[in-house]
Each structure stands twice: as structure tokens, then as C-alpha cells.
Amino acid sequence: MPATPAKTALVTGASSGIGEATALKLQELGYTVYGAARRTDRLQKLADHGIRPLEMDVTDDDSLRSGVEKITAETGRIDVLVNNAGYGSYGALEDVPLDEARYQFEVNVFGALRLTQLVLPHMRAQHSGTVVNITSMGGKIYTPLGGWYHGTKFALEALSDSLRLEAKPFGIDVVVIEPGGIATEWGGIAADKLEKSSGTGPYAAQAAAVASSLRSEANAKRNSPPTVIADAIGKAVTARRPRTRYATGFGARPLIALRRILPDRAFDTVISRAVGLPR
Template sequence: MKVALVTGASSGIGETTAVELRKAGYTVYAAARRVQRMEGLAAQGIRVLEMDVTSDESMAEGVGKIIAETGRIDVLVNNAGYGSYGAVEDVPLDEARYQFEVNVFGLARLVQLVAPHMREQRSGRIVNVSSIGGRIYEPLGAWYHSTKFAVEGLSDSLRLELKPFGIDVVVIQPGGIKTEWGGIAVENMRKTSGGGAYDRQVRQLAGFHGQMSRASEPKVIADVITRAAEAKRPRTRYSAGFGAKPMLFARGVLPDRAFDALFLGLMRRFG
């Protein structure tokens, strides 16, 4: 039986992915800081791990436990992450660094811990959950988008490094998904930059993100991740969810200034 580790599994995409991989026949380890929120997963036969992706000791213990119990890891789903918005001049650098710790360095450290076991097996799949925000940009989201741009570049280089060992690296680019992410991002943005010089942009972007009522369910992404995990020859990137394909298409064909105008126009419309 193949073994999968899913981070950020206490809610949203991670939680649903753990369920879908379990249905697909995997022994699934669901990892998150909030273990008490994963009781439902444990009831479905999913093995729950307390893991903080900003703690090296926590990650090393978690991977060690999986290897001790199963002897292998076949799929790593790096899903843990969050969005913290605000104007670059307003966001404290400690907050910016923490976002990189969670979204980039935690992901990279788990790769370091898991890759040796996959190399020994001569097989494995690393699925990094990025975002369409790894290809597009928006005002007040500079630090978040920076982390996702970093995940995209890291994944491309990693894919070439691990290819000789039979290990695939896949990037997932969700669009609008009904999770806690949007509410947290908007709350942080209002707290950081609301009421000041950027207040108008805050209100406009909050209105734009308010369209999340039209967002896709987490299962849309969980199904894509499961497909990527199961595919004999997976694609390097999968995009899915509300607005993902139109936004990525627009970014691909429009010059920077034209995309700027498109995005600012959408903000004015919804804000």
C-alpha cells in the first residue's frame, strides 16, 4: 500500500485531499498544528500527525514516525500555507519572514526530509500546492505572491534535480476555493493597511475577494491532487478552481500594462 503525507490537513484543501487519497487506497498521514480539528479524519482511518512546518524538530519527528511505521513515503503533498495581505510599507518584516517560513521554507524542509527515502525507493511524487498567485499578482498581496512565485521556481528546479531518481514534482495552482484562506487574508489586510493611505485599495480588493461566494469547493483541488498522485506520467502543473484558467490565460497573453489595467478594472468593479 502506498503512503502519502498531506500537510495543512486540518481544514479545506488539505483535509479533503487526505480523504480522497484514503479513498484511492493510500495509507494517509494528515499533518497540521491543530490536531483537535482532525478527529473526523482519524475516524475515517487516516493517521493524524501534529506538525508545525516552521519547526524543524516537528517535521523531522513526523517524517521519522512515518518511516518507522511504514518504511516508505510515496507521495508528499505540501499544502500548508496562508495568505497575509497588506501594503509592502505597512507589513512588518517579521510577518513577511514568517509567511516565507510557512509557505516556502517549511515546504522545502519537508522535501529535504522526504527526498532521501524516495531516492532509495527510486520512486515518489512531490505535489506542491502553489496558487494562480504564483503566476499573477495584485496590489497589497506582494508578500503572499512572493512566496508563491518562489514555490513555482523552487518546484521547477527540483523537478529537474529529482527526475534521474524516478521522483516527479508537480505544481497545483488553485483559483478561488471556499476555504478559510480568503477570510484570513482580508482580515489581515484590513488590520494592516485599512484606514490609511491604502484604504481605498483595501476596500476595493476586499470587494474583489468577496466574490468567493462563487468559489469552488475544496474537493475540486483534492481531486486534481489525487489525479496528479495517481497519473503514470503527471503533468508538471495543474490549475483548477474558480477563475483559475481565465486568469492564467490572461496573464499569458497580455503585456504587463494590459494585465495591470485588467486587474485594476476588476477591483473597481467589485470594490
Template structure:
């Protein structure tokens, strides 16, 4: 794996940072991309190359890919990790915010994939890793727009896998469960702001409390669990199409597959102590 080049988006913290470190430890030349390069300085000190990139800005994405090709001549691994969780009742969330959620979580990853694919095809090899979520297979209250983006990433990844297989390119979906990052607190704050008053206030408060609770923070898995799964997928001759990792991912995805919808609804509602 020495001298293979990897691009990791959303690398300033959490899963992205852990993944950049893990790939670098395996000998990759790693470009760690984020909007704020000041948050990448610790990675730079360890030999990882910081890259300013806003995945919703086409010029920024193009410039980033061009820089990597100019400096290394190749992109072997793309990890589409940039994203965030915009929580709020569907009735309350402004459509501009819903569109922004899709711009970051779906269209940003799709555009970067479009720009990277020609370089992978020319070498007839490459791995695209799309960070979805167990939220791409299950549903929870107040997360409608977030879940919609992750369901979309699941479908796009499946179609992309079929399209690129004959070109020697693997497409892998990672479905993290509960991970100890800033994600839960940010989602909870946004939820309180959007739906903390009005018709859904009680429900929103319960969900926000569950998202940011100390109990959740203690039981969630470290981001290195996800990074290890990504490294495993990248190193595999024939990687699995999906890796469900982290707290709750496998049992909840299985429960969603097994249970009738209304039974799963009741299970999720009780689990978060929500009340409508």
C-alpha cells in the same frame, strides 16, 4: 495504489482535508498533518492518521517524518499544502510578517521536502505535490508578499523536478484559482488590520471587500476540485508538471501570459473594483 503512504500538510481544513480524504479513498495510508490535531479528529474517525506538525519547527517536522517511516517504512507522496495569505501593502507589512509568510509557505515546504527525499530516492519512486496558486503566475494588489512566496514555489518546483527526475521522483505544481475555503476571509481580515488606515486605506478596503464578498464565495470552486487534480497527478504514470484548477485559474493565467503588464494591471484593478 494500495498501501502507498501519503503525507498531507495543512490538512485540518479546506484543500488539505479534501486531499487527505481523496487519497485515503484511493487506498493510500494517509497522514494528515496540522499544528492543531484537535481539528483532525473527524479525519481520524475515517481512518486517516492525524499528525501534529508545525512546518516552521524543524524538530516537529523531523519527528513527523521519523514517525511515518517507523510505522510504514515509506513515504510515497508528499503534498506540501500548509500555507496562508498575508495581505497588506508592501510598505505597511512588517518585515517580520513577510519573513513568517516565507517560513510557512516556502521554507517549511522546502525543509519537509529535504527530509522526505532520501526515502523516496531509496525506493527510486515518489511524487511531491506543491500547492502553489494562480497567484504564482499572476499578481494582484495588496498581495505582494503572498505572491512572492508562490512565485518562489513555482521556481523551486521547476528546479526540483530537474534534480529528481533521474531518481524516479515526480514533482507536480497545483495552481488553484478561487476555492471555497477560509483563505479569503482570513486574508481580508489581515489586510484590513495592516492597511485599513493610512495611505492605502481606500485601495485596501476595496481589495478586502472583494476577497471576502458573498459573490466570490458563491462562485469559488469546492476544495474537492483541487483534491481530484492531486489524486489524478499521483496516479498518473507521467503526470503533468502543472495543474491549474478552480474558478478563474486558467483564464487568468492565460490573460497574464497574453496581455502587456499595464493592460493586465488595469484588468485586475477593474475586476476587484479597487481604487487607489
């Protein structure tokens, strides 16, 4: 009998952090893995491990189409899609230019869902597949000066829930991963954008406090390694009946639980104190 072809996985934002760790984990589990990023030169480490580098910009429709066509032409299937590409852009709602706000939605929401649209027909034809959307504990909680970022993650949570119902009859699972604090470049990038948007003006004092929290060495030491998220994804894609959500990484479960339990204003106080907002 012919050998059963290896299952295929596509991981976006694979050049570092969670994406890189996930690509390595899925390869360890036996998948043929395509690691996607805008710059393939940043994928050399994965290529050295046998993972197939793929140039892909999630805001460019032609790039998404050509990437999916390349994978299906080479392997004939897509079994797992991990929508990991994304970034955090902080700043007061009043200060952030709408072009920046729209771009964050383009990357974090529309890019992920457009790629999902392109992959779903192949999964439906197989009557199997798993779409993994990386949101954040920030898709369940909120922080000051993070409204546009949280908006993208709240949106991706809701879209994932609707998609889970729509895809179920076709044998397709939809899983949400909600990372807590993870040791990546994310905090520094968010802090830089925060200072650019709101470092001066009426929100400057809040911006200084939140940027300090984002860059805090004490917080960084408590953050979990990206492999914690990769392990959760590995469990999800190999489970016969995966959970709909996996909250993992520093702070994710307790903060999501607090948000569920506390009244809004009580949670406002907890978060304000946690990021050191001036009183």
C-alpha cells in the same frame, strides 16, 4: 507471496479545506494517509475516517523531523508528499512588518521545502515518489496589496521547477497544483490581515476595495469546492507521467492565460478593475 504494502502519503495543512479533501481523496485511492496540522484536535474528522493524525508545525524543524521519522518507522516508506500548509497575508508592501513577511515565507516556502528535504532521501531509496506543491494561480498572476503573498507563491513555483529536474533521475515526480478561487477560509483570513496592515493610512482606500473583493459573497458563490483540487492531486499521483502543472478551480485557467497574453499594463488594468480599485 506477501501482500504489497500500501503506499503512504503525507498531507500538510490537513485540518480543513484543500488539505482535508486531499487526505480523504488519497485514502479513497488506497493510500495510508497521514494528515498533518499544528493542532491534532482539528484532525478528528479525518481520524474518524481512518486517516492518521500527525502534529506538525512546518516552521519547527524538530516537528518536521519527528513527523517524518514517525511515518517511516510505522510504514517504512513515503510515496506522496503534499505540501499544502500555507496562508495568505495581504497588505501594502510598505505597511507589512518584515516579521510578518518573513513568517509568510517560512510557512509557504521554507516549511514546504524543508519538509521536502527530509522526505527526498526516502523517495530516492525507493526510486519513486511524488512531491506535490500547492501554489496558486497567485503564483502566476498578481494583485494589489498581495505582494508578499504572491512572492511566496512565485518562489515555490520556481523552486518546484528546479526540483523537478533534480529529482527526475531518481524516479521522483514534482507536480505543481495552481488553485483558483476555492471555497475555504482563505479569503476571510487574507482580508482580516489586510485591514490590520493597511486599513488606515495612505493605502486605506485600496485596502477597503481589496478586502471587499476578498469577502465578496458573489465571488464566494463562484468559488470551486476543495474537492476539485483533491481530484487534480489524485490524478497527478496516479498518472504514469503526470503533468508538471494542474491549474484548476474558479478563474485559474482564464486568468493565467490572460497574464500570458496581455502586456503588463493591460493586465494591471484588468486586475485593478476586477478588485474594484478606486481610480
